[in-house]
Amino acid sequence: MLTHIAFWVLAVAAVLAGAAVFWVNSMARASYALAVSFIAVGVQVLLLQQNYIGVVTILMMVMEMAVMAVYMVMFMGMNPALMPMSMVHDKRHARAVAIGVFVALAAGALLVPWPARRGAPADDVTAALGEELMGPKMLVMAAVGVVMAVTIVAGVVLAAHRSRYDRFGDDLRRRPANDPQPGGVGR
Amino acid sequence: MTLPTVLLVAAALFSVGLYGALSQQVVVMVMMGLELMLNGLILAAAGFWWFLAPDPSGQVLLLVIIAAMTVEMAMGFAVATLLHRIRRADMTDMAADLSG
Amino acid sequence: MSDSAITTVSAGWATVAAGLLGLLAIAAAMLDGVLRTRAAGARSLGLSVPVGEVARLLRQRRRTTVAADRLLWRIGGAGLLVMALMIITVVPLDRWTLVDLDVGVVWFNAMDVLAWAFVWLTGWGANSAHSLVGGYRFLAHGLGYELPLMFALVAPAVAASSLNVGAVAAAQDDLWFVVWMPVAFLAYCLGAVAIAVWGPFSPALGADIAGGVTAELSGVDRLLFVGGRYAVLAAGAAFAVPMFLGGGAGPLLPGWAWVLVKTAAVLGVFVWLRRRLPAVRPDLFMEFGWVVLLPAVLVQDLIVAVIAVGSG
Numbered sequence: 120m121l122t123h124i125a126f127w128v129l130a131v132a133a134v135l136a137g138a139a140v141f142w143v144n145s146m147a148r149a150s151y152a153l154a155v156s157f158i159a160v161g162v163q164v165l166l167l168q169q170n171y172i173g174v175v176t177i178l179m180m181v182m183e184m185a186v187m188a189v190y191m192v193m194f195m196g197m198n199p200a201l202m203p204m205s206m207v208h209d210k211r212h213a214r215a216v217a218i219g220v221f222v223a224l225a226a227g228a229l230l231v232p233w234p235a236r237r238g239a240p241a242d243d244v245t246a247a248l249g250e251e252l253m254g255p256k257m258l259v260m261a262a263v264g265v266v267m268a269v270t271i272v273a274g275v276v277l278a279a280h281r282s283r284y285d286r287f288g289d290d291l292r293r294r295p296a297n298d299p300q301p302g303g304v305g306r
Numbered sequence: 307m308t309l310p311t312v313l314l315v316a317a318a319l320f321s322v323g324l325y326g327a328l329s330q331q332v333v334v335m336v337m338m339g340l341e342l343m344l345n346g347l348i349l350a351a352a353g354f355w356w357f358l359a360p361d362p363s364g365q366v367l368l369l370v371i372i373a374a375m376t377v378e379m380a381m382g383f384a385v386a387t388l389l390h391r392i393r394r395a396d397m398t399d400m401a402a403d404l405s406g
Numbered sequence: 407m408s409d410s411a412i413t414t415v416s417a418g419w420a421t422v423a424a425g426l427l428g429l430l431a432i433a434a435a436m437l438d439g440v441l442r443t444r445a446a447g448a449r450s451l452g453l454s455v456p457v458g459e460v461a462r463l464l465r466q467r468r469r470t471t472v473a474a475d476r477l478l479w480r481i482g483g484a485g486l487l488v489m490a491l492m493i494i495t496v497v498p499l500d501r502w503t504l505v506d507l508d509v510g511v512v513w514f515n516a517m518d519v520l521a522w523a524f525v526w527l528t529g530w531g532a533n534s535a536h537s538l539v540g541g542y543r544f545l546a547h548g549l550g551y552e553l554p555l556m557f558a559l560v561a562p563a564v565a566a567s568s569l570n571v572g573a574v575a576a577a578q579d580d581l582w583f584v585v586w587m588p589v590a591f592l593a594y595c596l597g598a599v600a601i602a603v604w605g606p607f608s609p610a611l612g613a614d615i616a617g618g619v620t621a622e623l624s625g626v627d628r629l630l631f632v633g634g635r636y637a638v639l640a641a642g643a644a645f646a647v648p649m650f651l652g653g654g655a656g657p658l659l660p661g662w663a664w665v666l667v668k669t670a671a672v673l674g675v676f677v678w679l680r681r682r683l684p685a686v687r688p689d690l691f692m693e694f695g696w697v698v699l700l701p702a703v704l705v706q707d708l709i710v711a712v713i714a715v716g717s718g
Contacts, residue, residue: 130315133315133319133349134315134319141322141339148475148478149335151523153342163315167352169356169365170507170508171365171509172348172368174515175372178512184523187334187338187379188530191334194332194333214329218321220320225314227313228314233309236357236360237358240360241361244360247361255363259366259370263370267373270380271380277384277388302693302697304693304698
């Protein structure tokens, strides 16, 4: 019973916070509304007995939203004075599409005859996940690892505006490097 | 808390995110919409896992969704930074060169 | 002590846990008061410094700023205290724990990143340039300390082959983890100090930016934020005990007393270090964190993993 109440409270919180992202006037509020939505979903995942995934969702999303808020402020340059911002295009069609998608998905959720549950969860779900990742699903883990590494490199390449020639000079011989921002390790 | 209700909530999150991703003009806000859609996806995958087939491989799918989300964020931020530096643009409409 | 030795106590005991955390935080504040008084060369002992400060803040009129984002400001200010309470829910007091979460180590991590949100929100909410600069300084520190902290927590979890905090404590019957994973312990301590915006990580509250995040905080808000910092520091010290310092293991005294003694000792060192370590500049620390700290902790993880595989 308690689980059901918690689930519905969290569900309402998640959806309302999600809607608030596009409704509030402040960038900080929008970012952290999304964080609240993620936390609510993370706790719901906890209710669905996937402790590791749920906690990791909360962990990652709070961090991401802290960074997100910084980017919002950086790229949308407004003060926290709750300036009204309406930066939308084609609102009507977007709303129509969103409602249409929701109706379709909801109809699917309610009308499809879902099969009965197959199998039972492992005693230790987290350990089972770990063994799955390090055993039969090793390929997934390997692929995700490589993709993450590539993402880091690609992200830095895209975002950095200075190449090594800016740092070390045209012949790459300048030492120490010419950095606008000194580093902490002897530079 | 049954599978249809979990999916209903997930669908609501997905649709709200879709609305945001379609209607927002600022790149970072579009990313927020995408994140919200993935948020719904996480919930739906967790629901499917718990109510249909609670074996470990389903959890792997959730992990992949979360990984996809981080990649989306990282690349989104990088592209937004690049776009802003080169064009002083923060709107998707200002970067529509490839639209047909 | 085996896993089954951990008993989950009823929710009513949460008040006791909160009380213990409060006592530790007050003790830390008193120690800091004593150290401050001694550093200032005053005659009195300085035990009453926190009492006077609390009294002053309680009757101080609340300062308001133009167009402040009150909601976020208040959430940020009160958040650190909540965060500390959430952390200690998974810290076992020898045999008793409030929540016997199977992923307790990850739970600590999820709670400690909340500091990013709360400290930044406190800086943001006031709509003041100085406090916002403080918030950004904290995030810059965060980019440096967070990953080493996460990977530092991996080491004990790998050695105990469990993410359950009680199981990690139980795995140290032979040898405390601090002995054979000192790098991880140091990185953890650095992180624990950092989430409390303490000592070397206090530039976010620096005097050069008029108090940074706390620049516009006053009255009860300031009390909550400052008290929250002490509480987070105490919670960080308390979490180090089951992770690295053998939990309740020790001679003579009962286990719960050892947990408290060890927590108080770690907390005392944290407080003492405040005046012993230089502040780390966010811009310089970022590179240090990524180039020195992170590889060192990763090597530590590798060594621990090899040993765990070899002995397992």
